[in-house]
Amino acid sequence: MPITLTWTGHATWLIETAAGRLLVDPFFDGCPTASMKAADVSCDAILVTHGHFDHVADLVSIARRTKAPVLCAYEIANWLGGQAILNSVPMNIGGRVSVPGGTAKMEMAFHSSSLPDGTYAGSPAGWLLDLEGIRIYIAGDTGLFSDMERIGRPQAGRGIDVAILPIGDVFTMGPDDAVEATRLLRPRIVLPSHYGTWPPIAQNAGAWAERIAAEQLAEPRILEPGGAITVSGRPTAVPPA
Ligand code: NI
Ligand code: MN
Numbered sequence: 001m002p003i004t005l006t007w008t009g010h011a012t013w014l015i016e017t018a019a020g021r022l023l024v025d026p027f028f029d030g031c032p033t034a035s036m037k038a039a040d041v042s043c044d045a046i047l048v049t050h051g052h053f054d055h056v057a058d059l060v061s062i063a064r065r066t067k068a069p070v071l072c073a074y075e076i077a078n079w080l081g082g083q084a085i086l087n088s089v090p091m092n093i094g095g096r097v098s099v100p101g102g103t104a105k106m107e108m109a110f111h112s113s114s115l116p117d118g119t120y121a122g123s124p125a126g127w128l129l130d131l132e133g134i135r136i137y138i139a140g141d142t143g144l145f146s147d148m149e150r151i152g153r154p155q156a157g158r159g160i161d162v163a164i165l166p167i168g169d170v171f172t173m174g175p176d177d178a179v180e181a182t183r184l185l186r187p188r189i190v191l192p193s194h195y196g197t198w199p200p201i202a203q204n205a206g207a208w209a210e211r212i213a214a215e216q217l218a219e220p221r222i223l224e225p226g227g228a229i230t231v232s233g234r235p236t237a238v239p240p241a
Contacts, residue, residue, distance in 0.1 A: 001132050002232045003101075005162065009033035009225035010054055011194045013138065013164065017131050020044030020100025024127070024138055025055040026062050033197050035226030038062055044100045048072035049140030050113035051079075051121025054197070060085060071097060071104055073122035079115050093123055102131040107151055109142035111172070126151075130158075133233040137185060138164045141194060144177035152185035162231055163187035163218070166194035167208055168201030175208040182217045189231065190218040 006014040010031050013024040023043035028034045031054070038058035046068050049055055056076075063070050063085045070080060070088040077090035089097055096105040104127055111124035128151060129136040137151060137160045152160050163185050166172035172194050173181060182190050190212060195203040209220035221229050 002230045003131055003134050003136075004228050004230045005136070005164075005191070006228040007191070007193065007223040007225060008035045010197045011049075011141070011166065013193070014041075014043070015129070015131070015136065017101035019102075019132070022047060022099060022101075022104075022129075022131075023062065023068070025049055025140075026058040027054050027056070028058045030057050031197065033225045039065075042066060043068050045104075046070045047099075047104060047127055047138075048076055049109065049126060049138070050111060050124035051076055051115040051119070052113065052141065053116045055141070056115065063087070071099070071106075073106075073113070073125060075120055075122035076115065079119050079121070091125075093125060099129070099131075102129065104129050107137075108145070108147060109140045110145050111141040111143070134161045134231055135159065136162045136164070137187065138193075139166060139173075139181070141166060141172045144173050144181050146184070148181050148184035152187065158234075160185055160187040161234065162189045162191065164191045164193050167192040167203050167205065168195035168197075169203065170200050175203060175211075178208065179211050179215070179217070182212055183215075187218045188234070189229070190220050191223065191229070192220075 001018045004016040015022040028038040074090040077088035107126040109124040113121040113124040126140040127138040212220040
């Protein structure tokens with residue numbers, strides 16, 4: 001079954017499979033470029049990369065209203081527990097759990113992580129999702145790191161179908177390192193994220209995409225907030241009759 005990925009702006013993504021909808025890093029009402037309001041979001045699970053406000057601003061309200069499980073660092077789960085959000089799934093780097101449509105593995109990221117009230121939020125993370133035969137890597141907020149080669153290494157013949165990478169610079173990788181990240185990860189499709197929200201992280205995504213395409217590293221796709229792409233799995237070999 002194809003999967004639909006919608007960028008609602010900044011680093012917030014909705015990933016829709018036949019089995020349910022995943023919400024990544026809910027940041028809507030305070031986001032200048034958000035394509036929708038937190039009150040209008042429905043989801044079956046919430047994935048959090050780290051504790052910074054531009055990734056969790058609407059986490060508590062959406063978790064409370066939808067009662068969707070929140071996959072997040074152990075420390076963030078504790079912080080949610082203090083606000084009576086008790087359906088979180090505390091995790092740490094390397095852990096893999098089930099989500100609607102497949103699995104989610106918490107991967108490493110090089111960044112910092114504290115919650116808006118200053119609470120320590122554990123390690124920042126990325127997510128490696130295996131959903132209905134499609135592998136999606138969400139880097140989260142991170143600088144470039146050489147383990148991206150490992151993350152992109154095919155497992156059971158399956159490499160990354162879609163990589164979502166920050167290109168905003170200043171707080172994360174910028175365009176140059178996001179080109180190198182694409183080279184290491186070897187995804188089929190690459191999508192830029194975490195840019196254009198405020199002046200310090202304004203970027204020319206089109207120019208970045210041209211570099212990705214010119215070097216034939218992946219198929220770059222540029223979305224506007226509210227835009228979506230639908231991804232199908234790689235063709236699989238037909239078993240002999
Ligand atoms: Ni951050
Ligand atoms: Mn951020």
